[in-house]
Amino acid sequence: xxxxxxxxxxxxxxxxxxxxxxxxxxxxxxxxxxxxxxxxxxxxxxxxxxxxxxxxxxxxxxxxxxxxxxxxxxxxxxxxxxxxxx
Amino acid sequence: xxxxxxxxxxxxxxxxxxxxxxxxxxxxxxxxxxxxxxxxxxxxxxxxxxxxxxxxxxxxxxxxxxxxxxxxxxxxxxxxxxxxxxxxxxxxxxxxxxxxxxxxxxxxxxxxxxxxxxxxxxxxxxxxxxxxxxxxxxxxxxxxxxxxxxxxxxxxxxxxxxxxxxxxxxxxxxxxxxxxxxxxxxxxxxxxxxxxxxxxxxxxxxxxxxxxxxxxxxxxxxxxxxxxxxxxxxxxxxxxxxxxxxxxxxxxxxxxxxxxxxxxxxxxxxxxxxxxxxxxxxxxxxxxxxxxxxxxxxxxxxxxxxxxxxxxxxxxxxxxxxxxxxxxxxxxxxxxxxxxxxxxxxxxxxxxxxxxxxxxxxxxxxxxxxxxxxxxxxxxxxxxxxxxxxxxxxxxxxxxxxxxxxxxxxxxxxxxxxxxxxxxxxxxxxxxxxxxxxxxxxxxxxxxxxxxxxxxxxxxxxxxx
Numbered sequence: 082x083x084x085x086x087x088x089x090x091x092x093x094x095x096x097x098x099x100x101x102x103x104x105x106x107x108x109x110x111x112x113x114x115x116x117x118x119x120x121x122x123x124x125x126x127x128x129x130x131x132x133x134x135x136x137x138x139x140x141x142x143x144x145x146x147x148x149x150x151x152x153x154x155x156x157x158x159x160x161x162x163x164x165x166x167x
Numbered sequence: 168x169x170x171x172x173x174x175x176x177x178x179x180x181x182x183x184x185x186x187x188x189x190x191x192x193x194x195x196x197x198x199x200x201x202x203x204x205x206x207x208x209x210x211x212x213x214x215x216x217x218x219x220x221x222x223x224x225x226x227x228x229x230x231x232x233x234x235x236x237x238x239x240x241x242x243x244x245x246x247x248x249x250x251x252x253x254x255x256x257x258x259x260x261x262x263x264x265x266x267x268x269x270x271x272x273x274x275x276x277x278x279x280x281x282x283x284x285x286x287x288x289x290x291x292x293x294x295x296x297x298x299x300x301x302x303x304x305x306x307x308x309x310x311x312x313x314x315x316x317x318x319x320x321x322x323x324x325x326x327x328x329x330x331x332x333x334x335x336x337x338x339x340x341x342x343x344x345x346x347x348x349x350x351x352x353x354x355x356x357x358x359x360x361x362x363x364x365x366x367x368x369x370x371x372x373x374x375x376x377x378x379x380x381x382x383x384x385x386x387x388x389x390x391x392x393x394x395x396x397x398x399x400x401x402x403x404x405x406x407x408x409x410x411x412x413x414x415x416x417x418x419x420x421x422x423x424x425x426x427x428x429x430x431x432x433x434x435x436x437x438x439x440x441x442x443x444x445x446x447x448x449x450x451x452x453x454x455x456x457x458x459x460x461x462x463x464x465x466x467x468x469x470x471x472x473x474x475x476x477x478x479x480x481x482x483x484x485x486x487x488x489x490x491x492x493x494x495x496x497x498x499x500x501x502x503x504x505x506x507x508x509x510x511x512x513x514x515x516x517x518x519x520x521x522x523x524x525x526x527x528x529x530x531x532x533x534x535x536x537x538x539x540x541x542x543x544x545x546x547x548x549x550x551x552x553x554x555x556x557x558x559x560x561x562x563x564x565x566x567x568x569x570x571x572x573x574x575x576x577x578x579x580x581x582x583x584x585x586x587x588x589x590x591x592x593x594x595x596x597x598x599x600x601x602x603x604x605x606x607x608x609x610x611x612x613x614x615x616x617x618x619x620x621x622x623x624x625x626x627x628x629x630x631x632x
Contacts, residue, residue, distance in 0.1 A: 098242065101231060118233045120303075122243060122625060129629060133190050141630070 082161045087154050090166070094130045098123050109150040131157070135164050168418045169195045171628050172409055174396050174434075175425035177205025177577075178613055179605040181379040182620030183423055185244050187628055188386035195417065196388065197409070199395025203380055205425070205577050206584060206606070207613055209373045212566060215514065217455055219568070219576075220584070221372040222471055222498035222518060223256060223365035225340060226358070226614040227272055235363055236302070236618050243621045250378050253366035254503040256470035261332045262554040263475050268332055272364030281329065291324040296362075298323070300354040307592035307609070312351030319350050331480040336360055336473040338482045339496050339520070341611045343447050344588035345483045355610065365470060367500060369509040375613065395578075396426070399601065401437040406601045409434075421628050425605035425620070427579050428591055435598065447583025447606070448484045450570035452523040454544045457564040458515030462499045465556050467517075472497040474554040485524045490543050492550035496520040517558055521547045525570035525581040540567045585611045594623040602627040 082090065092104050095117070102117045113119055127147060131137040137160050139147075146156035171187050173180045176198035187194045202208060207220040228237040230248045241248055258271040266284055270277040282289045298319070300309055320330040334348065337356035342348045348356075368374035384390060398410040399422060408418035424431040429446045432438050462468070475494040485491040498518040501511065521543070531539060544567050548559060570582030579586075586606030594602045604623040605616055 097245065100242075100247075101233065120239075122239065122621075125625060125630065126243070129190050 082164050082166050084154050084158055086166045087157050087161050088150060090134070090161075091127075091150060091153055091157075094127055094134075097130065098126045107150060109154075112149050113147075127153075135161060137161060137164075168420065169193050170419065171195075171421045171423055171624075172197060172417060172419035173423045173425070174409075174431070175205055175605065176200075176203040176380075176390060176392070177425055177605065178207055178375075178379070178616035179608075179620035179623075180205075180423075180425040181376070181383055182240070182244060182617040183425075183604055183624035183628070184383045184388045184390075184620075185379065185386065186621055186624040188383055188388035189245065190629055192628070194388045195419070196383070196390045197394045197396055197411070197417075198390070198392050199412065199578060200576055201393050203390075203392070204372065204376050206573070206579070207372050207376075207616070208576065209371060209376070213564060215457065215564070216371065216373070217566065218371040218373075218500075221367065221613065222496065222500075222520075223367055224253065224375075224613050225356075225360055225363065225365060226612075227253065227255060227364040227366040235358070236614050237363070240614065240617045240621060243625075244379075244382065244617075246378065246382070251375060252368050252506075252509075254369060254505045254509075256365040256367075257468055257502045257504060259336075259365065259471040259473070260469050261335055261473050263328065263332055263335075264477065266328070266332070270361060272366075274362055277361055285326050285329045288324050288326050288329050292329075295320070295323045296357075299357055300351060302358075305351055305355055307351065307590070309351065312349060314350040316348040316350050316353035319353070328478055331475070331478065334482075335475055335480045335494065336471075338480070339473055339494075341449075341585040342482060343449060343583070343585035343590075343606070343611070345448060355615070359612065359614070367503050369503075369505050369512075371500070372613070396434055398436050399431070399434045399598075401435050401598060404597075404599055406435070406598050420600065422601045423604055423623060423628060424601065425603075425616075427583070427605070428587055428596075428603060428607040429580055430578060431596065431601070431603060435596075435601070438597075443580060445587055445589065446580035447585055447587045448581060449482075450484075450523055450525045450573060450582035450584055451520050452490055452528075452540075452543055452547070452567060452569045453518060453520045454547060454565060454567045456517045456519070456548070456558065456562045458517065458558060458561040459563050460561055461511060461515045462501050462517065462558070464515075465558060465561070467499065467556050467558070468502055469497070469555070470499065470502040472551075472554055474551065476550065476553065483522070485522055485527075489524060489527050489539060490546065491522040492547050494522065495547060495551055497551050497555055514563075515558075515561065519547045519551050521550075523570050525574065525583075528569045528571045528582075529574070536569075536571070540569065543567075579606075594627060
């Protein structure tokens with residue numbers, strides 16, 4: 082997947098996890114937590130949805146990389162490069 | 168081989184099952200009873216639908232409100248707020264001799280009632296609310312979690328009567344510990360009852376349970392009823408699987424049990440004696456009186472009334488006798504703001520709950536048991552009508568269940584409704600792949616149990632291992 086496709090996938094996952102939140106105005110280089118009301122359970126769900134949908138494994142020590150859209154896409158790019166978007 | 172076996176198809180087990188099935192685990196929920204719901208089940212009798220435990224769902228949040236456990240569980244289980252069709256309470260009351268405090272789903276009502284009846288306590292009340300532990304601090308690691316609530320209240324609130332009145336509903340909804348309450352539990356229940364509030368689906372608890380089961384099965388989860396677990400087969404510090412009452416053996420990588428701490432330990436075949444004294448001690452009788460008219464027609468509009476007939480509130484297993492009717496809970500499921508298109512419940516209903524002793528009830532022979540159900544029911548009603556209009560002449564049918572009934576259909580020791588007083592907040596056991604959820608893990612009530620199932624499934628069965 083390209084970074085743009087990865088971003089789209091994260092938006093899709095966030096839509097699942099936080100359906101009431103407005104994702105259209107999401108600013109990529111600002112932390113998710115500042116823009117959306119996500120707690121640690123929600124972050125765990127992002128990790129788990131990535132595992133469920135794409136078999137991407139994210140070790141606990143890397144959870145910090147998921148702070149913003151920008152850092153998330155950057156982190157996932159090498160892991161998801163070879164995955165074909167469904 | 169299952170990824171996870173869940174023991175118990177109550178609120179916590181079903182919620183845990185949904186989380187695991189959603190993330191593609193092979194899950195099986197095993198329930199000994201022929202139906203789902205456990206402590207919060209439902210049944211039909213004489214052509215009427217009844218709820219076993221539901222008076223009110225606590226922790227009410229309005230549609231779009233993102234804070235609090237209700238919004239959390241809806242998100243975690245991928246439901247929509249509309250799926251539960253929650254109708255808000257009309258309003259509830261705490262009634263002690265000579266003084267009554269109303270409260271509802273808006274916090275201002277209780278504040279204004281306290282300002283009116285206990286003006287010298289209103290500042291202390293505000294300080295109390297400000298001192299409540301946040302949800303993030305309620306995992307038990309905060310040292311204030313086990314502090315005495317009575318001590319905290321005594322420090323902040325000058326009038327002891329107000330302390331008793333504030334504790335009454337919170338202990339009833341519920342406190343597993345006799346006499347006093349862990350401050351952490353106090354905070355959980357304070358938010359649940361006073362800051363968030365009560366609601367109920369028109370059709371009762373079955374709406375919630377059917378939603379949970381439908382989603383669980385839709386995700387590929389397996390639910391087996393009439394499939395009680397007799398033993399957990401243990402080898403070298405791990406469970407290998409379970410053996411059902413009928414001898415069937417099932418293997419799983421992990422087991423999550425909502426049966427209770429002591430009850431689960433009893434199943435483990437590496438344990439010879441269990442500390443039964445650690446089980447919960449508090450159980451109740453509850454009566455459901457069916458009336459020929461709506462309660463509002465005779466001037467009763469309260470959703471819940473928590474009453475106590477003295478200045479001190481006693482929260483103990485009855486020391487003598489079958490019941491202790493000095494305190495009780497009156498609930499009218501009619502008194503919710505149901506949607507116009509749902510209408511009103513077909514019958515007027517008054518539920519009354521009274522503290523009861525499991526062992527004395529269980530020791531009665533069949534004839535005495537039936538007679539005492541009637542006698543204790545009448546005493547409970549007599550006690551209650553001091554705090555509400557007398558409804559006895561409108562009664563057309565009744566049902567009563569006792570600690571023996573609760574024990575019979577949930578298999579919880581002592582018919583305990585709120586689990587053990589010492590919670591296993593981290594959900595672990597002596598076995599590295601057996602975990603606990605439900606009333607003995609930490610949270611009680613419908614919302615509490617669902618959150619418990621979700622949290623324990625997340626923490627022990629989903630996170631990296």
